[in-house]
Amino acid sequence: MTTAVLEVRDLRVEFPTRRGTLVAVDGISFSIAPGEVLGVVGESGAGKSLTGNAVIGLLEPPGRIAAGEILLEGERIDQLRGEALRRIRGRRIGAIFQDPLTSLNPLYTVGQQLVETIRTHLGTDAAKARVRALALLTEVGIPAPEARFDHYPHQFSGGMRQRVVIALALCAEPRLIIADEPTTALDVSIQSQIIQLLKRLAREHGTAVMLITHDMGVIAETADRVAVMYAGRIAEIGPVRGVIRAARHPYTAGLMGSIPKLGAGAGKHRERLVQIEGAMPRLNAVPAGCAFHPRCGKCFERCRTERPVPRPVGANLTACWLYDDEHRPAAR
Amino acid sequence: MTTSTDLLRVEGVGRDFDVSRPWLNRVLEGAPRQLLHAVDGVSFGVRKGETLALVGESGCGKSTLARLIVGLYAPSRGRILFDGVEISDPAAQADAARVRRRMQMIFQDPFASLNPRWRVRDIVAEPVRVLGLASGAADVAARVAELLRQVGLSPDDGDKYPHEFSGGQRQRISIARALSGRPEFLVCDEPTSALDVSVQAQILNLMSDLQARLGLTYLFISHNLAVVSHVADRIGVMYLGRLVEIADAQELFARPRHPYTRMLLDAVPDLEMSGRQRTPVAGEVPNPLSPPTGCTFHPRCPHANERCKAEKPELVWRGETASACHAVEESRI
Numbered sequence: 001m002t003t004a005v006l007e008v009r010d011l012r013v014e015f016p017t018r019r020g021t022l023v024a025v026d027g028i029s030f031s032i033a034p035g036e037v038l039g040v041v042g043e044s045g046a047g048k049s050l051t052g053n054a055v056i057g058l059l060e061p062p063g064r065i066a067a068g069e070i071l072l073e074g075e076r077i078d079q080l081r082g083e084a085l086r087r088i089r090g091r092r093i094g095a096i097f098q099d100p101l102t103s104l105n106p107l108y109t110v111g112q113q114l115v116e117t118i119r120t121h122l123g124t125d126a127a128k129a130r131v132r133a134l135a136l137l138t139e140v141g142i143p144a145p146e147a148r149f150d151h152y153p154h155q156f157s158g159g160m161r162q163r164v165v166i167a168l169a170l171c172a173e174p175r176l177i178i179a180d181e182p183t184t185a186l187d188v189s190i191q192s193q194i195i196q197l198l199k200r201l202a203r204e205h206g207t208a209v210m211l212i213t214h215d216m217g218v219i220a221e222t223a224d225r226v227a228v229m230y231a232g233r234i235a236e237i238g239p240v241r242g243v244i245r246a247a248r249h250p251y252t253a254g255l256m257g258s259i260p261k262l263g264a265g266a267g268k269h270r271e272r273l274v275q276i277e278g279a280m281p282r283l284n285a286v287p288a289g290c291a292f293h294p295r296c297g298k299c300f301e302r303c304r305t306e307r308p309v310p311r312p313v314g315a316n317l318t319a320c321w322l323y324d325d326e327h328r329p330a331a332r
Numbered sequence: 333m334t335t336s337t338d339l340l341r342v343e344g345v346g347r348d349f350d351v352s353r354p355w356l357n358r359v360l361e362g363a364p365r366q367l368l369h370a371v372d373g374v375s376f377g378v379r380k381g382e383t384l385a386l387v388g389e390s391g392c393g394k395s396t397l398a399r400l401i402v403g404l405y406a407p408s409r410g411r412i413l414f415d416g417v418e419i420s421d422p423a424a425q426a427d428a429a430r431v432r433r434r435m436q437m438i439f440q441d442p443f444a445s446l447n448p449r450w451r452v453r454d455i456v457a458e459p460v461r462v463l464g465l466a467s468g469a470a471d472v473a474a475r476v477a478e479l480l481r482q483v484g485l486s487p488d489d490g491d492k493y494p495h496e497f498s499g500g501q502r503q504r505i506s507i508a509r510a511l512s513g514r515p516e517f518l519v520c521d522e523p524t525s526a527l528d529v530s531v532q533a534q535i536l537n538l539m540s541d542l543q544a545r546l547g548l549t550y551l552f553i554s555h556n557l558a559v560v561s562h563v564a565d566r567i568g569v570m571y572l573g574r575l576v577e578i579a580d581a582q583e584l585f586a587r588p589r590h591p592y593t594r595m596l597l598d599a600v601p602d603l604e605m606s607g608r609q610r611t612p613v614a615g616e617v618p619n620p621l622s623p624p625t626g627c628t629f630h631p632r633c634p635h636a637n638e639r640c641k642a643e644k645p646e647l648v649w650r651g652e653t654a655s656a657c658h659a660v661e662e663s664r665i
Contacts, residue, residue, distance in 0.1 A: 043528035043529070043530060043531075044499075044528055157616050159616055160616075187389035187390055187555070187617070188389065188555065188557070188596065188599045188600060189389065189595060189596065189599040189616075190616060191599070191601075192598075192599040192600075192601070195601070214528065214529070215601070216529070216603060217558075217600065217601030217602070217603050218601050220601060220602060220603050220604075221601040221602060244603065254530065255529065255530060256603075257533075258529050258530045258532070258533035259529050259533075259558065259603065260533075260536070260556075260558040260559050260561065260562035260563075261558060261561075261562075261603065261604075262557060262558045262561050262585065262597070262600055262602075262603075272537055272540070273533035273536055273537055273562070274533065275530075275533050275534050275537055276530045276533075277534075279498050279500065279531065
């Protein structure tokens with residue numbers, strides 16, 4: 001097996017506050033292979049964006065990596081600071097954020113921003129950088145790139161802006177792209193265009209992609225593997241088909257059931273959606289044992305006291321005591 | 333089809349917004365007046381007890397239409413009738429006010445639609461007091477407690493402020509407030525778009541329970557086709573201010589007629605991963621300030637011909653479904 005582009009081991013992100021330390025990401029491990037798209041899915045506050053920010057070194061103080069390792073192509077990057085970190089960001093890790101308008105500088109043309117980024121990272125001259133910038137704009141599907149080169153971000157539509165942001169992320173041929181909710185601000189028809197684009201780029205360039213989103217549909221269409229996060233922990237991780245079609249963790253199963261299915265029993269024949277009672281715990285009140293146990297219908301004694309670690313169940317890794325043969329209660 | 337059993341009827345309603353440059357610029361630069369047709373010639377009816385959903389992408393005019401119906405905007409053209417009474421006529425506001433109290437609205441953002449300085453019980457009690465539905469503090473308090481229980485909150489929650497609740501609970505408060513006036517008709521503008529999926533499921537289930545128990549009629553506005561397919565009896569699809577197709581929900585998903593509806597259905601990410609072949613979606617929604625001539629969808633439409641470029645298609649009814657498309661009308665597709 002080739003080395004993973006990104007490997008995260010037991011990552012823990014903490015926010016020290018006056019009232020105690022909040023653990024926002026609590027001991028998660030995963031890896032992404034070259035050309036692979038790993039979807040990270042979860043509801044608000046599950047810690048999925050913080051995981052992405054920890055990898056790019058964009059944690060806002062007082063947030064900090066308290067434990068664990070982040071390896072980019074076998075090299076530790078979680079302790080890098082300042083200039084060393086800056087050389088990796090953009091050069092070897094590209095980032096795409098939710099709102100394309102805030103990730104572009106409104107005072108510079110799209111072309112200037114691309115050329116600047118290319119020259120910073122690759123050190124080429126202006127003429128070569130321009131050629132590459134135009135090639136990138138063509139690659140991400142912007143019509144008439146020669147004419148669009150001198151336009152400002154506000155002259156682009158939302159979908160086209162997100163394409164420019166993707167072109168910017170690709171400038172230095174990064175090995176890893178962190179895409180944090182890249183399609184959430186876009187309409188559904190534009191969303192499907194952007195998804196197709198991301199998929200194609202990952203395949204053609206062998207780039208590893210960490211796709212962070214709350215939308216299971218986007219994950220199903222784009223990702224090869226998916227990690228489901230709950231209260232800062234990974235509840236289940238595995239191949240997309242395994243997780244979506246045969247979810248093992250009760251949270252994943254509930255989450256899948258709560259998503260309305262297109263055209264399934266419309267009108268009078270509609271079924272009730274699966275409902276997970278309650279809400280995700282706040283960070284200052286994460287329950288002991290399995291964080292999901294107060295909302296779980298299959299909870300038993302051990303779930304309340306002991307935290308489950310992800311273990312292989314079928315093709316997935318699932319953090320749930322139900323699948324621990326020794327300690328499972330006799331009658332299930 | 334608009335029949336006499338319709339609780340709400342919208343007839344040829346349009347709304348323009350003046351987005352011209354300031355007067356001085358117009359004089360100095362010779363810039364013309366500019367009107368944005370946010371909603372243009374929309375007609376449909378909502379039957380008593382059903383859920384009619386309106387879907388479309390951003391800028392298609394669905395939220396403007398919701399605001400026209402509840403009276404937050406006045407229509408530029410056309411008529412809106414509720415239970416046979418015209419509510420869009422500025423000359424007959426007394427009649428309108430009498431029937432308007434029978435409709436309420438739920439907004440998208442539960443963080444912006446609740447007054448942060450009011451306690452929940454005051455928020456929920458305000459319509460009860462204003463509409464005079466209960467007299468005396470004890471009666472009002474009893475009604476508020478009943479409403480909070482109805483939406484799955486505890487009567488004790490009335491003492492709290494909105495910031496003490498999560499997004500889903502706030503949306504429950506919005507629903508309780510909307511129900512406090514004992515309405516028959518609720519306009520729900522993207523009520524679950526700001527919520528996580530598991531919370532969305534709770535709210536959608538609650539809304540369908542309330543509909544069954546109280547016999548409510550919903551106009552449900554959303555951009556999410558999966559949500560719409562779950563809640564709606566009938567669905568109207570909007571594009572650039574116009575209604576392009578309206579049909580029974582199952583019919584719409586089984587046999588979409590208008591090319592835009594087909595495109596929308598095709599663009600929804602597939603959870604089943606059946607590996608179906610997608611037709612790549614082409615182009616983007618045009619600028620509503622300078623919409624294309626003829627059928628506004630023609631630049632993105634694979635079936636467009638000369639007639640589509642020149643002539644605006646009207647909504648044509650065939651049985652229970654209607655679509656505004658020359659190609660469908662001519663049986664080309």
